[in-house]
Amino acid sequence: MGDYRVLNTRAPRVDGPAKATGQAKYADDFKMPGMLYAAILQSPVAHARILHIDTSKAKKLPGVKAVVTSKEAGLIKYGVSPARYDETLFAHDKVRYVGDEIAAVAAFNQDTAQEALSLIKVDYEELPAVFDMFEAMKEGAPQIHDEFPGNMNAEVHQEFGDTEAALESCDLVVDHTFLNKRQDAAFIEPHSCLAVFEPTGRLTLYTSTQVPHYVMRTVAMTLQIPVGNVRVVKPYVGGGFGPKCEATPLEMSCGLLSKITGRPVKMSYSREQVFLHSRARHQFFAEMSLGVMKDGTMVALKNKAVLDGGAYTSFGIATVYYSGSLLGGPYKLKSMKYDGYRVYTNKPACGAQRGHGGVAHRACFEQLIDMTAEKIGMDPVDMRLKNIMTTGDMTVNELDMSSLGMKECIEAIRSGSDWNNKKGKLPRGKGIGMACGFFVSGAGYPIYRSDTYHSTVVIKLSEDGGMANVLTGSAEIGQGSDTTMAMIAAETLGIKLENVRVYSGDTDYSVDLGAYSSRQTLMTGHATKEAAEEIKSKIALYLSEELDVPVASITFGDGIVKFDGGPGNFDKLRTSYIKEHRGWTDPPSGEYLTFREAARLAYLKAGTIVGTGKYKPPKLGGSYKGAAVGTSPAYGCSAQIVEVSVDLETGQITVDGMTDAHDCGLAINKMSVEGQMQGSLSMGLGECLFEEVKFDSRGRIINPSLGEYKIPTALDMPKIKSIIVESNEPNGPYGAKEVGEGAIMPTIPAMLNAIYDATGVRVNELPVTSERLFMALKKKEEGV
Numbered sequence: 001m002g003d004y005r006v007l008n009t010r011a012p013r014v015d016g017p018a019k020a021t022g023q024a025k026y027a028d029d030f031k032m033p034g035m036l037y038a039a040i041l042q043s044p045v046a047h048a049r050i051l052h053i054d055t056s057k058a059k060k061l062p063g064v065k066a067v068v069t070s071k072e073a074g075l076i077k078y079g080v081s082p083a084r085y086d087e088t089l090f091a092h093d094k095v096r097y098v099g100d101e102i103a104a105v106a107a108f109n110q111d112t113a114q115e116a117l118s119l120i121k122v123d124y125e126e127l128p129a130v131f132d133m134f135e136a137m138k139e140g141a142p143q144i145h146d147e148f149p150g151n152m153n154a155e156v157h158q159e160f161g162d163t164e165a166a167l168e169s170c171d172l173v174v175d176h177t178f179l180n181k182r183q184d185a186a187f188i189e190p191h192s193c194l195a196v197f198e199p200t201g202r203l204t205l206y207t208s209t210q211v212p213h214y215v216m217r218t219v220a221m222t223l224q225i226p227v228g229n230v231r232v233v234k235p236y237v238g239g240g241f242g243p244k245c246e247a248t249p250l251e252m253s254c255g256l257l258s259k260i261t262g263r264p265v266k267m268s269y270s271r272e273q274v275f276l277h278s279r280a281r282h283q284f285f286a287e288m289s290l291g292v293m294k295d296g297t298m299v300a301l302k303n304k305a306v307l308d309g310g311a312y313t314s315f316g317i318a319t320v321y322y323s324g325s326l327l328g329g330p331y332k333l334k335s336m337k338y339d340g341y342r343v344y345t346n347k348p349a350c351g352a353q354r355g356h357g358g359v360a361h362r363a364c365f366e367q368l369i370d371m372t373a374e375k376i377g378m379d380p381v382d383m384r385l386k387n388i389m390t391t392g393d394m395t396v397n398e399l400d401m402s403s404l405g406m407k408e409c410i411e412a413i414r415s416g417s418d419w420n421n422k423k424g425k426l427p428r429g430k431g432i433g434m435a436c437g438f439f440v441s442g443a444g445y446p447i448y449r450s451d452t453y454h455s456t457v458v459i460k461l462s463e464d465g466g467m468a469n470v471l472t473g474s475a476e477i478g479q480g481s482d483t484t485m486a487m488i489a490a491e492t493l494g495i496k497l498e499n500v501r502v503y504s505g506d507t508d509y510s511v512d513l514g515a516y517s518s519r520q521t522l523m524t525g526h527a528t529k530e531a532a533e534e535i536k537s538k539i540a541l542y543l544s545e546e547l548d549v550p551v552a553s554i555t556f557g558d559g560i561v562k563f564d565g566g567p568g569n570f571d572k573l574r575t576s577y578i579k580e581h582r583g584w585t586d587p588p589s590g591e592y593l594t595f596r597e598a599a600r601l602a603y604l605k606a607g608t609i610v611g612t613g614k615y616k617p618p619k620l621g622g623s624y625k626g627a628a629v630g631t632s633p634a635y636g637c638s639a640q641i642v643e644v645s646v647d648l649e650t651g652q653i654t655v656d657g658m659t660d661a662h663d664c665g666l667a668i669n670k671m672s673v674e675g676q677m678q679g680s681l682s683m684g685l686g687e688c689l690f691e692e693v694k695f696d697s698r699g700r701i702i703n704p705s706l707g708e709y710k711i712p713t714a715l716d717m718p719k720i721k722s723i724i725v726e727s728n729e730p731n732g733p734y735g736a737k738e739v740g741e742g743a744i745m746p747t748i749p750a751m752l753n754a755i756y757d758a759t760g761v762r763v764n765e766l767p768v769t770s771e772r773l774f775m776a777l778k779k780k781e782e783g784v
Helices: 016-020 056-060 110-119 163-168 212-223 249-261 271-277 316-328 359-376 380-387 406-417 481-493 520-547 571-580 595-606 670-689 747-759 770-782
Strands: 036-042 048-054 064-068 101-107 121-126 152-160 172-179 192-197 203-207 230-233 265-268 283-292 298-310 335-344 430-440 455-461 468-472 500-504 554-557 560-563 610-615 635-646 653-663 719-725
Touching (some): 036 249, 048 101, 056 064, 064 249, 101 249, 152 316, 163 283, 163 298, 163 335, 172 359, 192 249, 203 212, 203 249, 212 230, 249 265, 283 359, 298 316, 298 359, 316 335, 316 430, 359 380, 359 430, 359 747, 380 406, 406 719, 455 595, 468 520, 481 500, 481 520, 520 554, 520 595, 560 595, 571 595, 635 747, 653 670, 670 719, 670 747, 747 770
Parallel strands (some): 036 265, 298 335
Antiparallel strands (some): 172 283, 430 635, 455 468, 455 610, 635 653
């Protein structure tokens, strides 16, 4: 796609050495003199009025420095979307789920803090609770929020074209329903935060988050501190996957306790508290009808969604919109109707998780396509190819496909898996299935209404010209964004990767909305490229003046500077540089002027050389209500084929192989792209086969540990063939776009289609445990 020196290679991770040697510091590693330890008191009941809170005994316990409740914290409402601020830091009138926050303490050590919690007496008047989303919608169900009758947190009704008329015109209409289960992101590092409130009134949080910018704003709002006096620093993060995309009671409590005590305060969630805080995958119910013509042409899609949102909104408004909007592609449809309902229940709040809002409904839709293909006698691959969108197309709900390598992805997995020689030719118990996926490359708009830039970046050269320092508020959470920004900066400046350092995750560095919606490669990458181009232009200008050559004749690459493609006459610059740095061990040499020498000249002319970059998307979306959700400067796409073996006597499923193709635009770092693809497949496999957060009859989680909540390990993963498809995205830096989330979209439906191919049983409920499949096989044998 281009003659690149740094990009489109397999570069080592810039954070690899620190992680491999144990030098990387995570939030829980931070300690400060005089630091206090904090803990949060959480509700043991799912729904109750708070009659009285007595903290007197806890305050008298030796070693306790502060105890706070809603009385000290105030009742400022917060949340993710300003349209649904429905949380306060501590519950004050009633609790709405097991785990709802009531109070927090700070003490000299963790044991004392925990003992203090046990001394806080809370009188409850227990209320009827509702844990099922369908029961919550019924008349007479317990009301969780008085301002939202019928427990209806949000509902969406959209239609593009006349769907009923379109369905009536079809030769065939096929229906399907699908139910997933609530899942946890299961990141290895629990949330942790250290808060430091200074005498100057400045609050600094060192916290494990994906979104330093949003945490800064929420903490400033809830604690009533000017936003300019709040700094959020993201250290190394041990995974996020979405649930770390918003401010937490942990962060706000630490900040409040530090403000009150004047001491540093640290708190870390236990694994059980991670489950209680949740903000992970919703439970979705999907009901769909697909209308087609007898030649396989898709005409219309009708889609209904019901989401179990838990006790608070979190990202829920966006989630319920995404469940509809993301089915607009990658297939051509003449009409689409969507009705979505997000419902409050007395369970922990759900939020955003990898493939936000799209995973369950994509699973239903892709199963439905296979069911339809079978009824008309068409190969599932051929049916998708017949209806696939291409670059330049517009979805029925007005999403612009500025680049789309979907056709190439499908063709790549068909040949890469030997589909034609396997589909319909495998023995019983062996199956092969395919599916496609489609996702945004960054949300088109920020969470709060604003014309803010989504990313700004500062690049500053060292005074000797030998190092480019990239300063960004973006969040490296293990996905490789620091390496991506280093590679973009190095390529643009024409220097080697080792001559770039990235400093990220600090709100003092720049504005960046964070790591969510697969946005950083495209958005932060744009800003990084622009900042580097500004620096390069400054250096070229000073070289032009000094050497009396046209700016247009100057080019940079491989750490050297060329003039009209040749060495040029720069003897006086080299002589000056060597004299300045007499005794240094690495004097410049060779027939070409080095970037270091050129950058030093610029410094001597103008002082510290700084470049700034910025990015925000152009105006996106249609004129209909909710058009902003699902908009993006670009869309990634993927296709997968999965092969399985099923023990027909027990229902045990073994995944034998996975072939995955993803269109990421230009692959900035091929190794990172493959890593993201493989990680998505692993998460999808777990969600399909065994992941489920389980509750008892009183709303308590019964498997809140990684010993009981099963996730895939390396031993569960089959051989994966990862195929990178490179389109040229005109809105992305160097043509790049997302890979972080979109690759999970096809995994579940490809597995379900493969299981059907192996058994003849269509499973429409997750997880597909051996017990569930065994019972389905038994019913089939009995003709039920």
